[in-house]
Amino acid sequence: MSDRSLLLALNLDGAGNDPNDSANYAQEAEHAGFHAVSFSADGLLDAVQRASFSAPKTQRIALIPVIDALFTEPFHTATQLASLDIISRGRAGWILETQNDSVRAQAVGREPLPVHELSTEAADVITTHRRLWDSWEENAVIRDVSSGRYLDANKLHYADVQGKSFSVKGPAITPRPPQGQLPIIAPAPLFTDEGLQHCRLNGADVVKLNGANLDELLAQAQIASRKGAVAIDLDVYLDTATETGARRLAAQGVQATERAEFTGTPKQLTDFLTRFAEATANPGDQRRHLVHLFPGDLRVDSQVLIEEVLPELKHSNLLAPVGNTLRESFGLPVAKNRFQEAS
Template sequence: MSDHPFAVALEGDAAGAHPAATVPASDALTARRLATRVVGAERFGLTAVTFDDSPLPVADAVARLDAVQRAAFAAPLTSAIGLVPVVHVAYSEPFHVATQLASLDWASSGRAGWIVAASGTAREAAAYGRDELAVDELRRERDDVIEVARRLWDSWEDDAVIQDAATGRYLDADRLHYVDFEGERFSVKGPFITPRPPQGQLVVVAPAGAAGADVALVEGIDPAAVAEAAAAARAAGAERVWAEVEVLLDARGVPAARRLAELGAWPATCRLRHIGDAAGLASLLEELAASVDGVRLHPAEPDVDVEEVGRAVLPALRRTLGFRSPTAGDTLRETLGLGRPVSRYAASAVKELA
């Protein structure tokens, strides 16, 4: 067993991982549905909830708030669970991305993360009036945006805000630092416009191989493939690794096999998939714990499957893996056993003085 907590995150967006899963049209865009799902996930004790997003409007959707806005809406409704939105970076302004995410960290009192996505199809590029990017270009752009966001979050030292009424100073200008970043397709200059986030650095989650991520997401159709992918991610520098797992469980007296038959065919993906009872899922996660630090569950029907995860799977993991639900007042970094980093600029200043 590792010396840090095993994480069980939930992809809580949309109707569910099964293509036939649906929600009533009248509920699809309501704040009530979002609040019920996220508050329910926290009540069950899940580590974090993630919010999916797309660079373009989802097919047939009348309207949609972006993932950061939805996470921000959930922030004051919760007190412990991590809130981790997807933010696409290929055609977004990096400075704005970093600012929005820092604001989410402040709104949630340090419970924010960021799933970095980089998609750049011809249709997406045309919508933004940009050129389509090749796969390698997208990877480099993703890594550049992660790097500049981290520099911006560090550009205010933790004690830069002094609020000195006697002298009329809000800031100590010596504790703000100038970022001068020149990427392949953008440049950023100057310090950030908001104080350093409560976590110092938000938890950055990205597909395995992304430079600068705290958590690498890996896929594999069986535990052996997941273990191989996890080993490669650690060799590339990932501090934590989560496996992507799709689930459809026996629930509410209905066997998983019958639920699947009613939903219809579930096309295969590159992810590990469990269709069966809660005990089987708990055993699978215990097996995965030998190679990964957590999982992100993609339930076939969230409003059904998450209830079973909270009722039967997490209690089993508490007994076998020492799983711990997040505690109100803890940051997401603390929940995951990640240290709070010192600003690189403050650290540089200390070295120069030494």
């Protein structure tokens, strides 16, 4: 059964350099019923900055930055993402990327990694984030005026992660985020027997799939969804009253991305999303699945999505409810603190 199983995210990379524009689009997406918006580095602002600016200007929509896991300092990104979750009151997530190019590597004094090491490096990075987010117990902040103590030191723990290319001792410098553990979305090629796993404690929560075409993407999603939550990326160029999406795509002359591409009418996109919901349906598993939409032209395609696609999805009862947190929207279990569970 596919009822109320679909999550939709809208990428806002076409909003431009003014963070107010990103926030305005995020508000529009929230009012329309999107579950999340995503941000990459755009101009002078990085993804977390753009998401953080939008956080106090929105109320329910999730905010998911895209962050490289290879050549960014895990301690810093764990702190940034925890802070975003605090600002948004539990609406933050992380789309993990591995941007394994020489320019980024050399900027931090490293070399690009061999392809076979990407999975283990991603696993080390995610383990670091997970343990840092757990390093403060829920009630570590006591604000005891009589003793002059802000923290109960016994409720702070060392992360103690020794990766192949870095080590982190911890604990974090921020309290545990409201969700406990932010949902992490990672590309399918990173999931291996020796490296990154699809699991709660030290792995990623959602497998992100790519396909050469829509049918291949659906086939992958059907198989992967048997093990847990999945996400698919989709470039969308929608028909309008004056021009087809295919014609707009051709006129832009843009270089093809690695993502699957959709061009067509709003009805055809709705039909595809229905097929995705049916392909990933699993009555015995409450986890939900994400379609991450990348508008060819944010100004044009977001309006078509808001005015024509989302109303039809709501009418068809396909959209999952928007949870109080992103974990709730995905149907993920409550993230218990590993250190408290061990005590």
